[in-house]
Amino acid sequence: MSAGFLSVLSQAQRYVSDRARVGEPVIDATAGNGVDTLFLARLVGSNGKVFAFDVQAAALERTRARLSVAASAGDRIAPAELLLAGHEEMSALIPPEYHGxxxxxxxxxxxxPGAEKKLVTQPDTTLIALVAALLMLRSGGVLTIVIYPGHEGGDAEAEAVEHWAETIPPSIGQCVMYRFPQKIQSPYLIAIVKK
Known part of the structure; x- marks a missing residue:
């Protein structure tokens, strides 16, 4: 038996595992090193579809390599479309037949991680992406946001995301926050289930 609670990253994956089914389309809005992309590709399987966004080519290369290793090992993973673009462009870049x-x-x-720390997600583009993501979800779909307030500018982005989540009408979605209050600068999670 585990001694503590799940990490925020593991909790985000648990929320997604509880909602997404084999064969469905999913999005990794911030591909990074490809951890969530691979998780999603395994979760929805070879009949699913993953769209992964990042503004850094190095991130997409790391993600591609991670997916390739898994596929070579025999994992039945979903095809992934890796998009060198900001997540605020998801509405325009994901084909309309996937919307909703x-x-x-x-x-x-x-x-x-492991790259230039001055290149960070920004509140204005993140909020555009969050609105788009919520609109693209099916009923019962889930949106997870892992927030890092501890880096320069992270607190402003955290405040903007929290305010956005607080203003979502209950008729649109249900929000929850998962946080370790003894570590105020540590990452935390906001998750939203669409009605």
């Missing part, structure tokens, strides 16, 4: 059918969208805000 997405089972899960995962955001992992902040910067790419």
């Amino acid at each position: 059918r997405i089972a899960a969208v995962m955001f992992n805000l902040g910067y790419l």
Whole structure:
């Protein structure tokens, strides 16, 4: 038996595992090193579809390599479309036939681990992406947002995302926050289930 609670990243994956089904389309809004992309590709399987966004080519290369290793090992993973673009462009770049059918969208805000720490997600583009993601979800779909308040500018983005989540009408979605209050600068999670 585990001694503590799940990490925020593991809790985000648990929320998604509870909602997304094999064969469904999903989105990784911040591909980074490809951890969530691979998780989603395994979850929805070879009949599913993953769209993964990142503004850094290095991030998409790391993600591609992670997916390739899994596929070579025999994992039955979903095909992934890796998009070198900001997540705020998801509405324009994901084909219209997927709009309203997405089972899960995962955001992992902040910067790419192991890369330039000054290149971070920004509140204005993040909020555009969150609105788009909520619109693209199917009923019962889930949106997870892992927030990092501890880096420069992270607190402003955290405040903007929290305010956005607080203003979602209950008729649109149900929101929850998962946080360790003893570590105020540590990452935390906001999740939204669409009605």
